[in-house]
Amino acid sequence: MLIRVNANKSRASVPTKLTALVGEDSLWHQFKYKRGTEVFGEAEPAAYVYQVSEGAIRTYKLLSDGRRQIGAFHLPGDIFGLENGDVYRFTADAIIETTVWLARRESVFSGLTEISAAATLKVVNKSLEHVENHLLLLGRQTSLEKTASFLLEMDRRLEQPAMMILPMSRRDIADYLGITLETVSRAMSTLRDEGVLSFVGQTQREIILLDRPKLAQLVR
Amino acid sequence: MLIRVNANKSRASVPTKLTALVGEDSLWHQFKYKRGTEVFGEAEPAAYVYQVSEGAIRTYKLLSDGRRQIGAFHLPGDIFGLENGDVYRFTADAIIETTVWLARRESVFSGLTEISAAATLKVVNKSLEHVENHLLLLGRQTSLEKTASFLLEMDRRLEQPAMMILPMSRRDIADYLGITLETVSRAMSTLRDEGVLSFVGQTQREIILLDRPKLAQLVR
DNA sequence: CGACTCCTTGACAGCGTTCAACAGTAGTGG
DNA sequence: CCACTACTGTTGAACGCTGTCAAGGAGTCG
Secondary structure, X not given: OOOOEOOOHHHHHOOHHHHHHHOOOOOEEEEEEOOOOEXXXXXXXXXXXXXXXXXXXXXXEEOOOOOEEEEEEEOOOOEEOOOOOOEOOOEEEEOOOEEEEEEEOHHHHOOXXXXXXXHHHHHHHHHHHHHHHHHHHHHHOOHHHHHHHHHHXXXXXXXXXXXXXXXOOXXXXXXXXXXXXXXXXXXXXXXXXXXXXXXXXXXXXXXXEOOXXXXXXXXX | OOOOEOOOHHHHHOOHHHHHHHOOOOOEEEEEEOOOOEEEOOOOEOOEEEEEEEOOEEEEEEOOOOXXXXXXXXXXXXXXXXXXXXXXXXXXXXXXXXXXXEXXXXXXXXXXXXXXXXXXXXXXXXXXXXXXXXXXXXXXOXXXXXXXXXXXXXHXXXXXXXXXXXXXXXXXXXXXXXXXXXXXXXXXXXXXHOOOEEEOOOOOOEEEEOOHHHHHHHHO
């Protein structure tokens, strides 16, 4: 029996979408970030546009007292840091060791051809759609619904692997869902007790979804 | 003494931004919606792009059990319904009697020149920035902070009038902030008791901000 | 004038937070 | 490779912010 574990590895060889944005002949580089290191900070000049090759990135905003809201997780293939303004509106850092491609931002916005404009709009629009859905989740869903939504999102984006390996901690998930890490933990335990999912080994980050329909039902 | 009450009336004569998007010579029309009527529904084909002339629009998503999350309020001068996909992702309806300009969506996306692409990106980017900030509010702020943020946003967008006239109900505000109308009401009363604001007359929708610095302090 | 909507306020319940203890894991350095 | 330490995650107990339910007043509109 074939078991697919966190697909998307194949995308790692070519920066597909980034190339569409900046043009085939533009300069782009690779860079590797250690776990926990910052890629760029909120309000810094937006010099580069990034695409994840391997690993995972979180983008977030902070309140002055340290409260954090994660806006998105970026997985292999995802573009992030594409700002129309001249500064980044989020801080971005590596959740685990992460490799990215990067291209200078000017190479996107300087020569806005009809084609690249459409490509840029498409990328911006996708993040707009994601964040709009996230509004409904943050404002109007319970902690169990939020956790179920999160699992379904990860499941979908990892292309429904037999086993899901989460790169982020319970605290990251909590700050993404607007709840505390304890509440995430309790929701996960509830879902496990109800037979919706099971943990592999003792790590608690390797998850098998046993009942996707039931999970989907929790969301609506 | 001059008292400016909800400025922006001047913008009502020309659809400034819309014209930049669709071109000077494009066809656009005016339309008037009665209080509470729907402009377009979520998942409907995105046929038109709108700009508010007079009144106020709310855009929102619904859960199957009726829970509602308002994504934005659109005031005179604001563009809404500009979707890159082919369907609307929100429902939009008129909070009060509202006049809008509208232009066919194709007139924006069919002839994507370098100039109109930049204009479109600018509009999309503005709504992206707004919704990103709203994530932090919904996920990580208390009800008092949310209410203070709301008041400051309205104050800013109405250009800091001496007296602020809110077009939306407590329920609308609640669904915008991800809390209940009772909690909004209590927060407003608290702010009144603390001398941050006062109500004019008995209507509770006409508000004078007495202490903007204190209000701003509550948010950070 | 009557019915309806909107808003405030009070009482109480409950979901999620806070604080704490503990176990298991992973990272670090000898 | 092992020991040490920090990190991560779970679970319990108590608290408190916000939601729920209810009552009542004021404004609005036909």
